[in-house]
Amino acid sequence: MHSNPRPRVRGLASVAAAAGISLLVAGCQATPGETSSTPVAGGTLTYASGDAEPTCLEPHVGGNYPQALIAGQFLESLVSRDADGTIIPWLATEWSVSEDNLSWDFTLKDDVTFTDGTPLNAEAVKVNVEHLKDPATESSTGYLALGKVESVEAVSETVARFTLSAPDSALLESLSQPWVAIQSPAGIARGMEENCQAPIGTGPFIVDEWVKQDHISLVRNDDYTSPPADAKHDGKAYLEAIEWRFLPDSASRYAALQGGQVDVIDNAQPDTIASAEKTETLTHLDAPRPGASNRIELNSGTAPFNDVAVREAFIRAVDVNDGIESLYFGSAERSYSPLSSVEATGYSDESLFDTDVDAANALLDSAGWTERDADGYRVKDGARLSLDFPVSTNQSIPAEQSLFEQIQATAKDAGFEVNISLLDLSSWYGVLAENNYDLVSAPYTKVGPDVLRILYHSDGITPAPSGYFANLSQVNNPELDGLLTAASEISDADARADLYEQAQQIILEGFHILPLYDQQNHFLLGTQVKDARALPTVSTPTFYDTWLSGN
Amino acid sequence: MTPGSAVTRPAQRSRNLRTSRWLLVRLGGAVFVMWAVATLTFFAIRLIPGDPAEAVLGGPGSQASQETLDQVRADYGLDLPLGVQYLNALGRLLSGDLGTSYALKVPVAELLLAQIGGTLVLALAALALAWLLALLLSLWSTGGGRIAAALGQGIELTSAALPHFWLATVLIAVFSSALGWLPPVSTGGAAGLVLPTLTLAIPLAGFLAQVMRETLLDTLDAPFIISARARGESERGIRLRHALRHASLPAISLSGWALGYLISGAVVVETIFARPGLGRTLLQAVTLRDVPIVTGVVLLVALVYILMTIITDAASRLADPRLRSAETGR
Numbered sequence: 001m002h003s004n005p006r007p008r009v010r011g012l013a014s015v016a017a018a019a020g021i022s023l024l025v026a027g028c029q030a031t032p033g034e035t036s037s038t039p040v041a042g043g044t045l046t047y048a049s050g051d052a053e054p055t056c057l058e059p060h061v062g063g064n065y066p067q068a069l070i071a072g073q074f075l076e077s078l079v080s081r082d083a084d085g086t087i088i089p090w091l092a093t094e095w096s097v098s099e100d101n102l103s104w105d106f107t108l109k110d111d112v113t114f115t116d117g118t119p120l121n122a123e124a125v126k127v128n129v130e131h132l133k134d135p136a137t138e139s140s141t142g143y144l145a146l147g148k149v150e151s152v153e154a155v156s157e158t159v160a161r162f163t164l165s166a167p168d169s170a171l172l173e174s175l176s177q178p179w180v181a182i183q184s185p186a187g188i189a190r191g192m193e194e195n196c197q198a199p200i201g202t203g204p205f206i207v208d209e210w211v212k213q214d215h216i217s218l219v220r221n222d223d224y225t226s227p228p229a230d231a232k233h234d235g236k237a238y239l240e241a242i243e244w245r246f247l248p249d250s251a252s253r254y255a256a257l258q259g260g261q262v263d264v265i266d267n268a269q270p271d272t273i274a275s276a277e278k279t280e281t282l283t284h285l286d287a288p289r290p291g292a293s294n295r296i297e298l299n300s301g302t303a304p305f306n307d308v309a310v311r312e313a314f315i316r317a318v319d320v321n322d323g324i325e326s327l328y329f330g331s332a333e334r335s336y337s338p339l340s341s342v343e344a345t346g347y348s349d350e351s352l353f354d355t356d357v358d359a360a361n362a363l364l365d366s367a368g369w370t371e372r373d374a375d376g377y378r379v380k381d382g383a384r385l386s387l388d389f390p391v392s393t394n395q396s397i398p399a400e401q402s403l404f405e406q407i408q409a410t411a412k413d414a415g416f417e418v419n420i421s422l423l424d425l426s427s428w429y430g431v432l433a434e435n436n437y438d439l440v441s442a443p444y445t446k447v448g449p450d451v452l453r454i455l456y457h458s459d460g461i462t463p464a465p466s467g468y469f470a471n472l473s474q475v476n477n478p479e480l481d482g483l484l485t486a487a488s489e490i491s492d493a494d495a496r497a498d499l500y501e502q503a504q505q506i507i508l509e510g511f512h513i514l515p516l517y518d519q520q521n522h523f524l525l526g527t528q529v530k531d532a533r534a535l536p537t538v539s540t541p542t543f544y545d546t547w548l549s550g551n
Numbered sequence: 552m553t554p555g556s557a558v559t560r561p562a563q564r565s566r567n568l569r570t571s572r573w574l575l576v577r578l579g580g581a582v583f584v585m586w587a588v589a590t591l592t593f594f595a596i597r598l599i600p601g602d603p604a605e606a607v608l609g610g611p612g613s614q615a616s617q618e619t620l621d622q623v624r625a626d627y628g629l630d631l632p633l634g635v636q637y638l639n640a641l642g643r644l645l646s647g648d649l650g651t652s653y654a655l656k657v658p659v660a661e662l663l664l665a666q667i668g669g670t671l672v673l674a675l676a677a678l679a680l681a682w683l684l685a686l687l688l689s690l691w692s693t694g695g696g697r698i699a700a701a702l703g704q705g706i707e708l709t710s711a712a713l714p715h716f717w718l719a720t721v722l723i724a725v726f727s728s729a730l731g732w733l734p735p736v737s738t739g740g741a742a743g744l745v746l747p748t749l750t751l752a753i754p755l756a757g758f759l760a761q762v763m764r765e766t767l768l769d770t771l772d773a774p775f776i777i778s779a780r781a782r783g784e785s786e787r788g789i790r791l792r793h794a795l796r797h798a799s800l801p802a803i804s805l806s807g808w809a810l811g812y813l814i815s816g817a818v819v820v821e822t823i824f825a826r827p828g829l830g831r832t833l834l835q836a837v838t839l840r841d842v843p844i845v846t847g848v849v850l851l852v853a854l855v856y857i858l859m860t861i862i863t864d865a866a867s868r869l870a871d872p873r874l875r876s877a878e879t880g881r
Contacts (some may be wrong), residue, residue, distance in 0.1 A: 007719075034598075052838075053835070054833070055655050055656075055839070056655075056656070062608050065818075113840075135616065135618040135619040135622045136622060137617065138607060138619055138623060139607050139619070139620070140608055140615045140619075143615070143616065143619070154585075177767075192656065193656050193657070197657060211827070212655070212662070212665065212827070212830050213827040213828070213832065213835075214737075214827045215664070227746055245825065246825065247736050247825040248822050248823075248825065249822060249823040249825065251720055251723060251724075251734075251823075252719075252723050252735040252736050252824060252825060253726075253822055253825075255723050255724075255727045255735035255736075256727075256734070256735050256736045257729045258728055259727055259728075259731060259734060259735065261735075261736060261738065272776075286735075294613040310648060325691035329774075394838070396561075413666060424838055426599070426602075426605070426838065426839070426840050427599060464615070464618045465615065465616065466604070466605060466608075466615060466620060467602070509692075533567075
């Protein structure tokens with residue numbers, strides 16, 4: 001099998017392309033204008049995160065966004081993605097796939113060592129994949145990402161061979177994610193407790209100290225040699241250190257940025273973005289997350305949304321655009337796609353989402369919801385047209401909660417009663433697991449369009465052992481299932497994109513979702529921070545090229 | 552000031568007896584309260600939706616495989632019947648073991664020890680400041696005429712009703728964003744302590760001042776004040792030396808309660824001002840359903856509360872002989 005000719009998929013060509021791409025990447029960068037000035041080495045950057053403090057710094061364990069945010073500073077993946085969505089070399093310089101698409105060979109960079117001195121080799125990659133697949137690691141995100149990887153074999157010192165159970169067109173996208181980043185095998189061998197405190201990677205910074213609920217100190221890796229292909233420079237980082245703080249309150253986080261106590265904040269809220277854009281001292285980095293757009297899912301598994309006319313009526317009845325405009329101060333752009341705007345394979349259809357209350361009323365009349373009760377809500381067979389909308393206060397920012405209230409108010413004109421309940425994250429997942437919802441907004445971050453299979457394949461209606469299921473709109477369409485499965489296995493990029501376009505048409509035209517905007521991911525930076533950017537994988541910030549000017 | 556040791560021996564013994572009985576009742580009550588708190592916390596956190604196994608797996612919404620879930624449930628004894636889990640937890644607590652955090656995977660005792668300092672510093676600073684503000688306010692409002700009395704009362708009521716989160720936001724907007732005098736988030740130094748302390752102290756000061764003013768006014772009409780006036784003591788001397796001492800008694804016994812109130816207020820204040828401490832630990836643990844940490848923090852706060860109550864009771868017994876003699880009647 002391995003004597004099969006292995007077409008070179010990517011590799012040197014992408015390195016060459018990377019130079020051209022860096023122009024595009026500049027569009028993502030927070031420092032307009034001053035690109036001509038020369039970077040200055042030194043200094044400590046203070047980063048303030050509004051995300052939850054991770055419980056474990058090793059992103060293999062569990063696997064959530066707060067872990068990804070900081071892990072990107074000290075761990076690296078086999079591949080990365082550029083601003084175009086093209087997979088580019090990182091720890092792997094090139095890769096090839098067998099003709100049956102079941103065997104992938106990754107060639108690693110020479111002379112890369114982890115910060116504990118352990119060499120990066122094929123055996124290390126094997127240890128990492130086995131670590132991710134071991135139930136004792138308690139991995140969720142990374143485990144899912146490598147679902148089709150059966151085993152890894154060290155063919156030579158620098159070539160690691162992945163054997164798959166089925167072709168996986170999303171393998172490279174999956175491997176670019178920080179949840180499957182490569183750690184030192186010696187670090188892993190220390191055991192979970194120690195490795196959670198300070199994982200050991202090949203990245204430009206090293207975890208020095210973690211003072212719980214206060215900060216994590218990162219120091220520069222002076223022997224760094226392995227930037228991704230789209231980085232701006234070689235060798236070690238300019239910054240000497242990063243102080244990573246956790247400031248959960250949005251107002252005090254912004255105040256700390258204004259006062260110069262911190263250099264960068266994440267989770268910037270629409271009002272602070274608007275206020276920052278009026279100043280001369282702050283810049284705004286808008287880095288929407290990849291994967292799915294933020295959308296309201298209409299639960300088509302139960303009444304009343306098991307009737308497509310009622311789903312369409314709801315979508316026609318509500319006014320989303322005015323709400324987004326007034327609540328987001330221009331920081332969020334309306335989406336008409338199931339996918340994030342950073343996904344090149346995203347497909348939009350604006351015409352399906354025009355607000356038209358007359359059309360909504362006509363649809364509801366034809367669906368048998370002809371009467372109205374004293375409160376103005378529609379009634380059929382004695383039951384009110386009532387929709388449960390559990391909202392997670394951890395995942396929906398205040399502006400989004402207000403948007404949902406405006407949707408609630410506009411839906412009333414057509415006779416929908418929307419019951420919003422604000423819940424903490426655990427309770428929210430509990431309500432979803434019990435199938436007690438008609439509307440829900442659940443963000444999903446993943447690199448690449450394969451997120452569509454997770455969210456809309458009927459397999460996703462079957463709950464995971466924890467009760468979680470990803471197909472919250474409960475779309476159950478054999479044609480869609482066929483398209484998504486075929487797309488996940490096809491190797492030709494154009495054919496894959498075509499399959500995903502058809503799949504998105506079915507999702508949109510079936511009125512299963514109400515897209516709102518990209519998954520918002522805004523950073524505000526002091527103007528002293530130069531050349532900070534978000535990695536085009538899961539849009540986490542990287543400070544490898546970053547330097548501090550002036551002072 | 553007469554020693555009279557020979558005469559008072561039986562009386563001394565009965566007083567000792569009364570004191571030790573008082574102490575025993577107090578300690579018994581404390582143990583009961585601790586058990587009740589542990590039990591309530593254990594079951595309350597199980598009643599709200601959410602699976603503690605997911606706390607181990609990096610938070611809710613985990614897509615872990617069945618194997619992984621089974622492994623976690625077995626590791627942490629979560630596959631046992633709830634009653635057995637409860638008895639196990641109680642047994643561990645009795646042996647002084649607070650368990651290991653589900654999410655952070657470190658011993659709870661170690662975690663609490665690292666976090667209690669920050670909260671105690673904040674709570675004690677706020678208590679001291681609240682006392683100072685309350686004293687000044689009540690002295691001014693009782694001694695400054697009708698307008699001062701009305702204004703003082705208004706200030707007390709308003710500040711006692713201020714919610715911490717609102718006050719914190721306003722203080723940050725004024726002193727950090729607008730004036731730039733004080734940092735909005737903890738910096739490790741004293742400057743970072745000012746705004747959180749003010750946030751906690753102002754509402755408490757309003758409350759304490761209300762209590763002080765009322766007793767101060769009552770005391771100023773008491774016969775011993777009238778006789779002091781008759782002796783020709785100055786108004787200031789009367790207030791500071793006589794009336795205030797009496798007026799402080801109810802406020803002192805409220806201080807035990809106040810410390811508990813401050814520690815619970817720390818949940819909001821520590822989050823807003825990004826200070827490490829028990830409050831923030833508790834908030835994160837509840838969100839993640841991290842049962843051992845929640846139980847640990849709640850028990851610790853209950854313990855502080857009980858200790859403060861015992862101390863303030865003992866102090867009141869020492870300061871006020873009526874409390875001790877009252878028990879003889881029973």
